[in-house]
């Protein structure tokens with residue numbers, strides 16, 4: 001048996017460092033690497049279940065081609081010829097932009113760049129813009145503070161007050177709980193703002209439950225009281241903030257009565273909340289992506305950031321705004337905020353389809369229309385809004401290729417399915433978005449069956465298309481472990497203090513990263529100050545310069561009584577892991593959550609068979625009576641496959657957020673009925 005250093009490449013806050021036991025080519029116990037101060041505590045169940053995932057009997061091990069509705073095994077050489085000739089056909093008939101390359105968040109790594117590099121070398125393609133996950137919050141933070149970075153995870157141990165806002169830490173960022181608990185031991189206070197009681201709120205001193213999508217009004221109401229009661233840091237504001245007077249005017253409109261009417265949070269709760277924020281220093285707001293999945297979310301997030309700003313908590317130990325820490329994104333285009341927006345910076349790359357409107361975008365595409373899709377690291381049929389539209393779009397195409405580890409709902413729609421590697425079967429370098437370590441995810445075992453990592457797939461396809469080794473240099477590594485290692489070495493060589501050899505020992509802090517950020521009071525905004533009033537917000541997104549509250553889409557007139565939430569869940573990550581025994585043994589068969597009052601009005605009890613429906617679709621399952629859920633809301637965790645009752649995205653709409661081209665997943669209505 002040997003033990004190897006690696007790291008989890010899932011798109012998760014924690015991004016744990018691993019010590020992986022391997023015995024005769026089999027992955028065994030996975031333990032935490034002590035060198036990662038953020039995740040040294042332990043591995044989550046998903047991490048432990050990798051040992052099952054890798055050898056799961058349903059894993060795809062060979063290329064498959066659909067013939068007469070059935071998938072049949074074929075050889076790599078044949079599959080490369082089929083795909084290469086389809087690419088040529090698309091180029092001739094419609095032009096390269098008739099090919100959509102869709103890659104999502106199934107796994108992280110520098111080698112993810114090989115895909116776009118291949119499609120660019122092949123002559124061009126269409127790509128998507130925006131992101132399903134976090135972009136309106138990223139943009140709101142960038143507009144206000146200039147950069148997306150925050151204090152080190154352990155810094156909140158020194159907070160006097162921690163506010164978890166729209167984040168279910170105990171499920172989605174498990175390792176943050178330890179630092180919160182340490183702060184509580186030191187006498188810190190913990191507030192949770194979430195329309196549901198959660199595992200996280202069970203640890204809180206105060207739980208505030210606003211109506212979904214109304215957090216902007218709540219934050220402005222708090223701001224108003226902080227100003228009125230003189231709980232603000234005038235010196236900090238004078239020296240570092242642009243637009244305080246405009247903000248004060250906007251916030252002034254949000255009196256406790258108005259806030260109570262919009263949010264359902266009482267004037268007493270609001271007073272208590274603003275007093276604790278005003279009197280407790282330092283304060284950290286650790287904001288998740290919950291309230292960021294509404295149409296109004298960019299402005300909402302801007303109004304949240306204003307609170308640590310006006311109380312002078314920015315740049316302080318134990319204080320600040322914790323949303324996304326991109327200090328380790330040293331290799332990544334995302335440091336350039338324009339990378340996720342629809343800019344056509346390269347002649348042969350059309351960046352024209354919004355991920356939040358994937359179905360509609362494909363169906364309406366023109367000049368040329370999309371005719372072929374390549375899906376990699378994504379499960380859009382399950383995960384993107386409006387599943388019916390996504391399926392319709394897939395079925396409208398001439399040719400579909402999906403690369404995945406399992407026969408997902410998306411893979412089932414494909415003409416060709418290619419088997420994907422797991423994290424143990426190719427080395428890669430990964431970053432994170434909560435802590436600031438760079439890590440090496442090491443190759444530990446050979447891929448099983450005929451599995452080839454994507455970089456090899458693209459290498460061979462490039463050869464079939466007549467490209468030469470020299471065309472690929474620095475863009476697509478040769479298909480060998482040495483080739484990949486060389487490729488990664490070249491990428492890290494630009495950064496002093498980083499080397500693959502050092503990364504083989506464990507995680508390394510990203511060069512230039514800091515535990516406390518903004519303590520230099522440098523803000524990379526147009527004015528050089530924190531911008532509570534932003535001209536760019538107005539110019540780029542057409543929103544008010546100051547973060548004014550706008551109602552979410554769910555408050556548009558509708559005869560459907562429930563807001564449908566679909567947040568993430570502890571033992572799965574989106575559509576991954578649910579098919580493993582180690583995970584499914586803990587599944588609750590009742591997964592459609594409803595408040596007891598609403599349930600009794602609808603004649604629903606625990607375990608009743610129910611249908612949730614709206615004008616877009618319908619899903620069925622068993623009801624769970626959830627005492628912690630706000631009346632008027634339903635909750636169905638996202639990521640369920642068709643054979644588990646269907647994705648909740650059958651019911652979600654193709655609604656974009658006010659900035660960043662995100663998806664307003666939670667901003668929609670539905671109804672529920674008992675089936676028998």
Ligand SMILES: Nc1nc2c(c(=O)[nH]1)N[C@H]1C(S)=C(S)[C@@H](COP(=O)(O)OP(=O)(O)OC[C@H]3O[C@@H](n4cnc5c(=O)[nH]c(N)nc54)[C@H](O)[C@@H]3O)O[C@H]1N2
Pocket residue numbers: 011104105106107132133134293376377378379380383384403404405406408420421422423454566567568573574575576638639648649652665
């Ligand atoms: N209703 C609703 N929908 C949501 C959300 C929500 O809150 N509510 N959340 C949204 C968010 S935040 C996100 S980030 C998205 C996530 O949605 P996606 O980005 O689609 O991510 P996953 O479902 O995690 O993984 C997609 C696929 O990647 C595959 N995969 C894993 N590793 C590899 C690999 O190395 N190579 C290849 N080729 N494939 C691999 C997995 O097997 C899986 O089938 O979902 C979004 N959808």
Ligand SMILES: Nc1nc2c(c(=O)[nH]1)N[C@H]1C(S)=C(S)[C@@H](COP(=O)(O)OP(=O)(O)OC[C@H]3O[C@@H](n4cnc5c(=O)[nH]c(N)nc54)[C@H](O)[C@@H]3O)O[C@H]1N2
Pocket residue numbers: 011012013133134165166167168169171172173193194195196198210211212213214215287288289290291293565567568569570571572573574666
């Ligand atoms: N175990 C696990 N961990 C994960 C993931 C996973 O799927 N599973 N996914 C990873 C990824 S890609 C992401 S994006 C993150 C997401 O993780 P989080 O940031 O925690 O985001 P969500 O799960 O979308 O929602 C968090 C909370 O917001 C609440 N919420 C919903 N609407 C509102 C609202 O209007 N106002 C307020 N204040 N709260 C609201 C929900 O009830 C929920 O409890 O987690 C990452 N970590």
Ligand SMILES: [Mo]
Pocket residue numbers: 011132133134
């Ligand atoms: Mo996400």
